[in-house]
Amino acid sequence: MNDHPPVDVDLALVGGGGAGSLVLAALDRHGVRGLRIAVLDPVRKRGQDRTWAFWGRPGGDLDPLLSASWDRVEVSTPARRRVLELTPLRYAMLRSAPVYARAERAEERLGVTRIDAAVAALDDDGARVLLRDADGAPVARASWVLDSRPRPPARPGRTSWLQHFRGWWVESAAPVFDPGRAVLMDFRTPQPDRGVSFGYVLPVSDRYALVEYTEFSPALLTDAGYDAGLRGYLDRLGLDPGALTVREVEDGVIPMTDAPFPRRPSPRVVRLGTAGGATRPSTGFTFSAMRRQAEQVAAALAAGRPPVPAPAYPRRHLWMDAVALRALDGGRVGGPEFFDRLFDRNPASRVLRFLDGDTSPAEDLAVMRSSPLLPMTSAVLGDAAGRLRARLPRRAG
Known part of the structure; x- marks a missing residue:
């Protein structure tokens, strides 16, 4: 007491x-x-106890604290492998x-x-x-x-997913990583029945990197499930998990909901x-x-004002997110397909800034145009109907 x-x-x-x-x-x-x-x-x-990754322009107060940064990132799907030049942006890792x-x-x-x-x-x-x-x-x-x-x-969303992951900080006796390029999303992992999975590699040197297995889905995996996902992804990269030393383990769960x-x-x-x-x-x-x-x-x-920041994202972005989540959750569009089209039909800097909530209305419209139109339109109508139902008074049963 x-x-x-x-x-x-x-x-x-x-x-x-x-x-x-x-x-x-x-x-x-x-x-x-x-x-x-x-x-x-x-x-x-x-x-x-955790690692953050983000993109932005070089310079600023965080630069002296960074563990690594990259001006090229890789995005891979079963259909193709892309290496994206990010200049004038860069992808950075901060521990x-x-x-x-x-x-x-x-x-x-x-x-x-x-x-x-x-x-x-x-x-x-x-x-x-x-x-x-x-x-x-x-x-x-x-x-x-x-x-x-x-x-x-404050209340349940119409779609409630989680981003959940496990990462291994792995060390190799021989050079096996490319420190000049991060793997941002690698969708060549086995896809869950309901959700999206991908691998992720942030190399600090040619022998040391953070390798993650991530899922966007409604439910968590078991410890054995995450470890199996990581071992499978390392195999996909041509790396023998038994030849790597795991120095640290990072787990995380982040809400993905409207x-x-x-x-x-x-x-x-x-x-x-x-x-x-x-x-x-x-x-x-x-x-x-x-x-x-x-x-x-x-x-x-x-400036002597109340410490109240602006909303983290514009309302139009939250609406677009609700639509995207609804389309993914309903199986109207697959995660690899969705991201493949985004990166195929937009400059990399636009996609990355969109994912970060830092694009203009005109850029948002371009992103919307590049998404799978019919499934997304169905999701839009479903989202609008869900919002209308939520606003109507409930009848007593």
């Missing part, structure tokens, strides 16, 4: 993972000073340890108070937020709360990360949107 009075702060960050770490670094970089800030998390994040270390340095410069407690309740009266621990004891009181804890959506994630569940609580809508429903990509959220929060506070 906590017998201490709650700490009074201007800003409380609930969760010290990726989203919170990006916010701390952005606050420091924007020169935000004089705010009383607290981070509440029972775990102090350190070391390598968690330098992100957490940078956030820790930012904490020191910002004078952050650390509270090693799990927050169980946020009582928002419209003027201040009281943060309570699992015993109901108040641990902090804040003018604003940025909450990056994973949260379920369900709504409220950004502001109460007047002075703002959600970030996946809970705040940063995950792109049709792809599971999250990191770039988290970066945008962190930059917008820091810029707002530096």
Whole structure:
């Protein structure tokens, strides 16, 4: 039981993972000073517990932290293999340890108070937020709360899939990887009955790489299922799993759904990360949107405004995602076919920026035109009918 009075702060960050770490670094970089800030998390994040991959232009605050980057990526389907030139963009890999270390340095410069407690309740009266621990004891009181804890959506979506994966950091005694090229999506894996699967290779050197097996589908696999998927993919690459040393294992589960994630569940609580809508429903990509959220929060506070970022994605993108998920879920279009046509009929930079939610309306229209028209049109009509049914009052049974 906590017998201490709650700490009074201007800003409380609930969760010290990726989203919170990006916010701390952005606050420091924007020169935000004089705010009383607290981070509440029972775990102090350190070391390598996850890997992020994203694309963008070279330069910027993350460049010194990158483990590797590539200006060429490979996308393969059973029909063809493409090597895409990304210039002026590049694909980059960022491991968690330098992100957490940078956030820790930012904490020191910002004078952050650390509270090693799990927050169980946020009582928002419209003027201040009281943060309570699992015993109901108040641990902090804040003018604003940025909450990056994973949260379920406000209500179930019409389509609820998961992006789930296992990655092995593998080391070879001989050079077997091409460090000048990442494998972004390799759909030559056996496809599940309901869903999409692909392999993924991020080489740090010619002997060391992260190799992943990923599925977009409604249900998780067993541990044996993920390991079998990885071994099968390594075989597909012509690599003997027995000749590789697995140095680390990474697992992940990311929601892919058209369900709504409220950004502001109460007047002075703002959600970030996946809970705040940063995950792109049709792809599971999250990191770039988290970066945008962190930059917008820091810029707002530096200007004396409320720390409320813009929606992570335009409404038209969320609508397009709902349509794509519905088409994939209903079997109207196959994942390899869908992505094959996207990359075949659009410049690589447009597809990558679309997947990241950073394209213009004109570019979105070009992407829509390049998708399988009849199945997608059927999905559009189904999505519209689903939305209409959701709005109609239910009759008593």
